Amino acid sequence: MIADLWESHGRSASRRLARLARRELTPAQTIIWTALVVVIVLFPTIVSSSRFLDVAVTYGIFAICLYGLGFLYGQTNYLSIAHSALLGVGAYTAAILFIQAGLGFWAVLPLAALLAMVAALLLGYPALRVSGYHFVIVTFAACELFVLATRNLGGAEARKGLTGGAQGLDITEPVGQVFGQSFDINLELEPFYYLVIAFLFVTLIVTQILVASPLGRTFRAIRENEPLARSVGIRANWYKILAFGISGLFAGVAGALFAYKLRHIAPDLFNSFEGVELALMVLLGGSRRLMGPLVGAIIVGFLPEILDVIGIGLTPFQRQIVFGALLIAVIILLPHGLVQGVADLYGVGKRSLGSYLRPPPGPEDGGGASAEPEEPPDGESDQPADEPAEAVGTGEETAEADQEAEQVGSS
Amino acid sequence: MTKTRWTDLPGKRVLLLLLSSVVMVAMIFAACGDDEEQEQQAAAEAPAEQQEQQQQVMQQEEEEVIWIDIGVVAPSSGSYEVFGHTYEASGKLVEHEINTGAQYCIDQGVCEEGGGFLIDGKLHKLRIHFRDDRSDINAHVAAVRELVRDVGIVACMCGTPHDFAIASAKVTQPAKVLHFSGSSTLEEILTEEATAPGGENRYLFQTETREWQRSGSVMKGAVDLIDPDSEVSVILMLNDATGQFLGPYFKRALEANGQTVPDIIYWDPETTDFSPLFSRAKGHDPDIVLFLYDPDRAIQAIPQALEIGAAKSGYFMFGIDPGEYKKRELQSELPVGMACVPICWGATDRQQAAEYWVRYEEFGNELRSFSSVSLLTYDDYYMLIKAYQAAGTFTDADAVVDALLDVRHDGVIADGFYFDSRHIVAHGTEVCVSRQLEFECQFTPPPDEPPPGTPGF
Numbered sequence: 001m002i003a004d005l006w007e008s009h010g011r012s013a014s015r016r017l018a019r020l021a022r023r024e025l026t027p028a029q030t031i032i033w034t035a036l037v038v039v040i041v042l043f044p045t046i047v048s049s050s051r052f053l054d055v056a057v058t059y060g061i062f063a064i065c066l067y068g069l070g071f072l073y074g075q076t077n078y079l080s081i082a083h084s085a086l087l088g089v090g091a092y093t094a095a096i097l098f099i100q101a102g103l104g105f106w107a108v109l110p111l112a113a114l115l116a117m118v119a120a121l122l123l124g125y126p127a128l129r130v131s132g133y134h135f136v137i138v139t140f141a142a143c144e145l146f147v148l149a150t151r152n153l154g155g156a157e158a159r160k161g162l163t164g165g166a167q168g169l170d171i172t173e174p175v176g177q178v179f180g181q182s183f184d185i186n187l188e189l190e191p192f193y194y195l196v197i198a199f200l201f202v203t204l205i206v207t208q209i210l211v212a213s214p215l216g217r218t219f220r221a222i223r224e225n226e227p228l229a230r231s232v233g234i235r236a237n238w239y240k241i242l243a244f245g246i247s248g249l250f251a252g253v254a255g256a257l258f259a260y261k262l263r264h265i266a267p268d269l270f271n272s273f274e275g276v277e278l279a280l281m282v283l284l285g286g287s288r289r290l291m292g293p294l295v296g297a298i299i300v301g302f303l304p305e306i307l308d309v310i311g312i313g314l315t316p317f318q319r320q321i322v323f324g325a326l327l328i329a330v331i332i333l334l335p336h337g338l339v340q341g342v343a344d345l346y347g348v349g350k351r352s353l354g355s356y357l358r359p360p361p362g363p364e365d366g367g368g369a370s371a372e373p374e375e376p377p378d379g380e381s382d383q384p385a386d387e388p389a390e391a392v393g394t395g396e397e398t399a400e401a402d403q404e405a406e407q408v409g410s411s
Numbered sequence: 412m413t414k415t416r417w418t419d420l421p422g423k424r425v426l427l428l429l430l431s432s433v434v435m436v437a438m439i440f441a442a443c444g445d446d447e448e449q450e451q452q453a454a455a456e457a458p459a460e461q462q463e464q465q466q467q468v469m470q471q472e473e474e475e476v477i478w479i480d481i482g483v484v485a486p487s488s489g490s491y492e493v494f495g496h497t498y499e500a501s502g503k504l505v506e507h508e509i510n511t512g513a514q515y516c517i518d519q520g521v522c523e524e525g526g527g528f529l530i531d532g533k534l535h536k537l538r539i540h541f542r543d544d545r546s547d548i549n550a551h552v553a554a555v556r557e558l559v560r561d562v563g564i565v566a567c568m569c570g571t572p573h574d575f576a577i578a579s580a581k582v583t584q585p586a587k588v589l590h591f592s593g594s595s596t597l598e599e600i601l602t603e604e605a606t607a608p609g610g611e612n613r614y615l616f617q618t619e620t621r622e623w624q625r626s627g628s629v630m631k632g633a634v635d636l637i638d639p640d641s642e643v644s645v646i647l648m649l650n651d652a653t654g655q656f657l658g659p660y661f662k663r664a665l666e667a668n669g670q671t672v673p674d675i676i677y678w679d680p681e682t683t684d685f686s687p688l689f690s691r692a693k694g695h696d697p698d699i700v701l702f703l704y705d706p707d708r709a710i711q712a713i714p715q716a717l718e719i720g721a722a723k724s725g726y727f728m729f730g731i732d733p734g735e736y737k738k739r740e741l742q743s744e745l746p747v748g749m750a751c752v753p754i755c756w757g758a759t760d761r762q763q764a765a766e767y768w769v770r771y772e773e774f775g776n777e778l779r780s781f782s783s784v785s786l787l788t789y790d791d792y793y794m795l796i797k798a799y800q801a802a803g804t805f806t807d808a809d810a811v812v813d814a815l816l817d818v819r820h821d822g823v824i825a826d827g828f829y830f831d832s833r834h835i836v837a838h839g840t841e842v843c844v845s846r847q848l849e850f851e852c853q854f855t856p857p858p859d860e861p862p863p864g865t866p867g868f
Contacts, residue, residue: 048561049557049561050553050556050557050559050560050561051553051554051556051557051561054549054552054553054556054557055549055550055553058549058553148679151650151651151655152650165652165655166650166651166652166653166654166655167573167574167596167652167655167656168574168577168652170577172611186581186582186585186586187585189556189560262548262549262552262578262581263578263581264574264577264578264581266573266574266652268574268651268652269548269574304545304550305553308543315487315488316487316488316492316543316545317487317488317492319488320488320489320545
């Protein structure tokens with residue numbers, strides 16, 4: 001059975017990974033990814049402000065959760081508000097197991113991820129029977145339910161109960177050492193930052209493997225045409241629940257990290273407002289590109305801080321208004337997210353520049369028709385056709401990926 | 412035909428890498444430019460003579476004055492702004508009074524005539540750093556960490572509400588930064604063991620009185636003023652961290668004042684329709700219905716209670732200032748009691764407090780519903796400076812803590828104001844009652860003994 005699975009899925013995934021490793025980037029992608037990696041790695045060195053570094057840690061953790069949320073949204077087109085609650089499941093698992101059983105971060109991490117995944121599967125089973133706005137409302141309600149449960153578990157003596165009631169729980173020990181390296185964020189910020197970055201890096205790779213795998217194609221087949229997928233025997237509900245569960249796994253890891261970052265958790269940290277904020281980050285960055293969730297987290301995390309620095313003369317309220325207005329502008333002007341929007345602009349600019357520089361067509365060109373074929377409008381024209389999409393999920397797939405997705409549905 | 416990409420050429424790839432790195436690093440530096448750079452830019456634009464004069468004055472000051480950096484992290488925006496703005500207001504007032512040598516500061520025996528204060532014969536002044544946490548716990552912790560690590564503050568007025576206080580204490584305590592929090596829920600972590608030398612919360616202080624003291628003085632004042640003959644009271648309490656903590660304390664305090672409390676009804680923060688809750692309260696046939704502890708919601712809720720006729724003798728709202736009540740012109744046939752944290756600006760019998768509110772307003776601060784909260788830090792600044800002076804240092808945190816525990820301060824809130832061995836202050840609370848917008852106030856000292864069932868006693 002396992003050998004069969006490996007044969008059908010594992011080998012395929014490893015081949016995809018190998019192709020990814022060989023993949024050549026376009027100039028724009030090379031610049032952006034290189035710059036992003038350089039900035040992320042050197043961030044503690046080039047930024048002297050501990051506030052910025054702290055924000056980077058927090059939103060780095062959120063970005064891990066966002067890759068789960070982006071995977072769900074991108075692969076299945078379901079936007080969940082419940083991911084703050086799933087983050088909470090991870091955080092509470094870490095805190096409760098620390099307090100009740102004395103388990104440290106490394107011991108509790110897989111359990112936090114697993115429990116968040118189980119919670120997501122349990123939630124996904126009823127929630128994914130509906131779609132669109134109904135799904136959003138169900139996940140919103142689930143989030144509120146989580147807050148109510150953690151706030152009131154234990155009744156009148158909730159604050160002495162398992163979840164600590166509204167006052168929450170404390171973790172008194174830092175993340176355990178690895179090869180002698182301590183990760184006590186309250187003593188040194190930088191090691192914890194790199195720990196989060198390491199988790200983020202692993203998250204990126206796992207996401208890309210998942211997207212490029214046959215499983216990812218099956219998800220996309222369901223997303224693009226669910227009735228068709230069902231008609232050929234794909235158990236669409238089962239796969240959607242699985243996607244929700246996988247996204248919960250990411251949230252669980254992020255939750256455990258978040259608990260050890262603050263070392264104090266409380267129900268209000270995981271309420272529906274936080275869920276909306278996570279969804280907003282995915283929408284802002286876009287789930288169509290691998291970089292999208294990360295960019296979304298960076299925008300929501302750093303824009304208010306940058307406004308604090310450059311917004312001299314503005315009151316705190318005015319800065320909040322500017323922040324809100326900028327977010328609305330991005331969502332309206334770039335509905336597929338900032339990263340996709342920039343890529344589109346790049347494509348448009350490149351085409352315009354190309355047509356400007358190109359010599360005027362001669363009479364033999366047939367009245368102005370270009371001798372070369374038009375580039376697709378996504379700015380990725382020089383991407384070889386056999387490359388897998390650089391995407392967390394939706395729409396950005398190359399012709400081949402779409403074709404493959406359809407093949408899954410029609411085979 | 413195979414198309415060769417220009418990035419395939421090694422030299423151009425390296426160039427690309429370099430260019431992108433330089434651009435991003437420049438962007439980050441531009442974004443992270445601190446106030447110092449902006450000040451330098453502004454200074455460069457000033458006329459040369461003025462600049463020279465400024466430099467001379469600054470140089471002279473730098474030679475003579477030692478600056479003490481204190482942080483204030485509070486919400487100036489977001490949902491907690493209603494009480495957050497008062498921390499900045501009182502901080503600016505204190506900074507001004509101390510650095511300019513205001514009469515109040517001189518009367519306190521703290522300031523020199525020309526401003527500043529002496530520690531070990533050397534002139535010191537305060538430099539208070541404000542940060543807006545936008546009512547966001549992550550922004551709060553990030554701001555505290557910046558102040559502790561980058562600015563090098565020696566004390567922080569930060570951490571309200573409860574979660575913010577606990578999370579930021581994890582940053583301040585290892586760094587030995589004195590941390591003053593207005594959260595009244597810290598009593599459980601401020602144990603004798605935790606506040607002893609070497610303890611986990613050695614440098615953490617609660618600037619509100621212990622809850623059994625506060626609830627004791629508030630409930631005594633409320634019952635006395637609304638109806639001393641009342642027997643049954645019902646509490647409607649906000650269901651959050653503070654509310655869950657306060658509920659049992661207020662119940663015990665009412666029982667200690669001869670009341671029977673058949674029900675504590677917890678209401679969730681997002682509640683807007685309180686009618687079902689007041690109907691449930693009315694089912695107990697109470698004399699007094701108490702609404703705690705969000706003043707904005709109280710203003711919305713009490714008219715609903717009046718319409719239903721939930722209580723027989725009167726109502727009580729926690730956190731509402733008589734000044735705010737007057738502004739709203741709320742009408743009630745029954746007396747409506749209210750208490751501030753800790754002294755009201757709209758009506759007070761304490762002379763020192765009345766003078767403080769005059770100074771507060773003259774300094775350009777607006778009196779609002781939660782302005783009284785500013786008093787939770789105002790006296791602490793003066794106590795802290797007295798501790799620095801007694802210890803002869805502001806850098807040795809342990810010596811300052813020892814000295815602070817010995818300070819007895821005749822302040823705005825109370826005379827002989829002090830922090831006890833568990834780093835918690837003790838003071839009474841002012842309770843007022845409105846009868847057709849005529850106010851009567853009573854400052855009730857805390858009870859001598861906690862009521863039966865109080866945790867830790």
